[in-house]
Amino acid sequence: MSGAGAALFAAVFLACAVEAVEATTIVLAAGTTRDWRSALTGVAAGLVVLAVVVAALGPALSTIPLGPLRLVVGGLLLVFGLQWLRKAILRASGYKALHDEAAIYLREVEAAKQADRRPRHGVRDWYAFTLSFKGTVLEGLEVAFIALTFGTNQHDVPLAAVAAVSAIVVVAAVGVAVRAPLARVPENTMKFVVGVMLTSFGMFWGAEGAGAHWPHSDAALLVLAPATLLFGLATTAVLRAQRNRSLGAPAAALGLATGPSLRHGDATARRTSEEVTR
Amino acid sequence: MIARLKAFGAFWYDFVVGDDWRIAAGVVAMLAVTWGVSHTSVPSWWLLPAAIGTVLPISLWRAARASG
Numbered sequence: 001m002s003g004a005g006a007a008l009f010a011a012v013f014l015a016c017a018v019e020a021v022e023a024t025t026i027v028l029a030a031g032t033t034r035d036w037r038s039a040l041t042g043v044a045a046g047l048v049v050l051a052v053v054v055a056a057l058g059p060a061l062s063t064i065p066l067g068p069l070r071l072v073v074g075g076l077l078l079v080f081g082l083q084w085l086r087k088a089i090l091r092a093s094g095y096k097a098l099h100d101e102a103a104i105y106l107r108e109v110e111a112a113k114q115a116d117r118r119p120r121h122g123v124r125d126w127y128a129f130t131l132s133f134k135g136t137v138l139e140g141l142e143v144a145f146i147a148l149t150f151g152t153n154q155h156d157v158p159l160a161a162v163a164a165v166s167a168i169v170v171v172a173a174v175g176v177a178v179r180a181p182l183a184r185v186p187e188n189t190m191k192f193v194v195g196v197m198l199t200s201f202g203m204f205w206g207a208e209g210a211g212a213h214w215p216h217s218d219a220a221l222l223v224l225a226p227a228t229l230l231f232g233l234a235t236t237a238v239l240r241a242q243r244n245r246s247l248g249a250p251a252a253a254l255g256l257a258t259g260p261s262l263r264h265g266d267a268t269a270r271r272t273s274e275e276v277t278r
Numbered sequence: 279m280i281a282r283l284k285a286f287g288a289f290w291y292d293f294v295v296g297d298d299w300r301i302a303a304g305v306v307a308m309l310a311v312t313w314g315v316s317h318t319s320v321p322s323w324w325l326l327p328a329a330i331g332t333v334l335p336i337s338l339w340r341a342a343r344a345s346g
Contacts, residue, residue: 071309076294078305082330083296086337095342141293203326210309211316212323224327235335239342 004218007225008154009163011197015146016167018190019139022104024175026135029108032179034117034128042129046136054144061152071209073149074202080142081198085232088192093239098188146198153205196232200225298341304333 031039061069090096112127120126143164151160204214204221214220295302308329315322 071313075305075309078326078330079294079296079302082301082305082334082337083298086298086301086334086341089338090341090345093342095345199330203330206305206309207312207323207326210312210322210326212312212325213316213321214323220323227327228330231331231334235338239338242342 004154005156005159008150008156009159012147012150012160012163013167014190015194016143016164017171018187018194019143020168020171021187023135023139024171025105026108027132028175029105029112030128030131033109033112035125038123038125038128039132041123042132043136046133046140049137050140050144054148058148061148067209070153070205073153074206074209077149077198078202078206081195081202084191085195085199088188088195089232089236089239091188092192092236094243095239192232196225196229200228298337301333301337304329
């Protein structure tokens with residue numbers, strides 16, 4: 001596998017794994033508290049919808065000339081990547097609550113317990129079905145787009161598909177084995193890495209699509225990705241230092257929630273916790 | 279029906295644009311500038327990285343300030 005192929009595989013695998021972890025949490029909540037058959041039927045229906053989207057979008061993408069394709073896809077990947085990176089930096093610097101699969105699982109379980117159990121359209125538990133269906137489609141849509149665009153741009157859709165399917169199989173197998181939210185997966189770190197990769201590829205393809213010529217052609221990616229990573233880490237460090245200063249450095253360094261400013265920080269974390277599931 | 283259309287639009291806005299529209303607007307603007315400059319003799323590859331090095335910290339600074 002070439003360097004570009006390895007980068008393609010890693011980017012698609014990581015992005016897919018992150019979204020698969022989130023979807024697994026939702027399906028586990030629906031299955032364990034409601035009805036496994038309905039939950040798994042929802043997953044199957046969601047996968048069918050995603051397959052239809054991919055089947056429709058894939059051939060359409062391959063008919064677009066490479067220049068305009070790279071401009072549009074590069075721009076979209078750049079927007080996605082920057083949003084992922086922005087969230088990851090805010091989480092890593094403490095300005096946004098960390099993504100907590102265990103907390104999300106408990107919230108979904110609580111909501112699932114309170115909903116009515118009704119059969120509909122031949123499905124035993126409609127709530128479990130729709131919860132799993134929505135989880136699969138919503139989490140899968142972005143991944144389908146990433147896998148398709150990466151694959152089309154690198155002229156290797158099969159490799160992107162293998163990476164996506166591998167990630168889903170690995171995460172689903174672990175989810176089935178532990179029958180619990182995958183809280184130990186370093187999801188926030190993975191999102192940071194995916195944000196860096198999407199931003200780097202987005203910059204590269206977007207600029208090429210707009211007519212720019214990178215110095216040393218494809219090799220420019222080998223500088224672009226590490227530079228984006230360093231920039232993200234440096235920005236995180238600056239924001240974290242700024243937050244520690246605003247909270248009171250000694251208490252923050254010890255992790256003591258004693259001062260009024262820290263209590264304010266906790267309130268901020270609670271306020272932002274609703275955004276965590278996004 | 280209107281509510282469903284609004285929800286559909288909100289979903290796609292959230293899916294594509296996300297939390298900060300300024301980032302999406304900055305990317306579109308800088309792609310347009312890159313396209314324009316690439317039709318001259320001036321190298322244009324550095325414009326997008328430079329724009330991201332500006333837009334992302336501004337967006338982060340605004341988010342940090344808003345969360346107190």
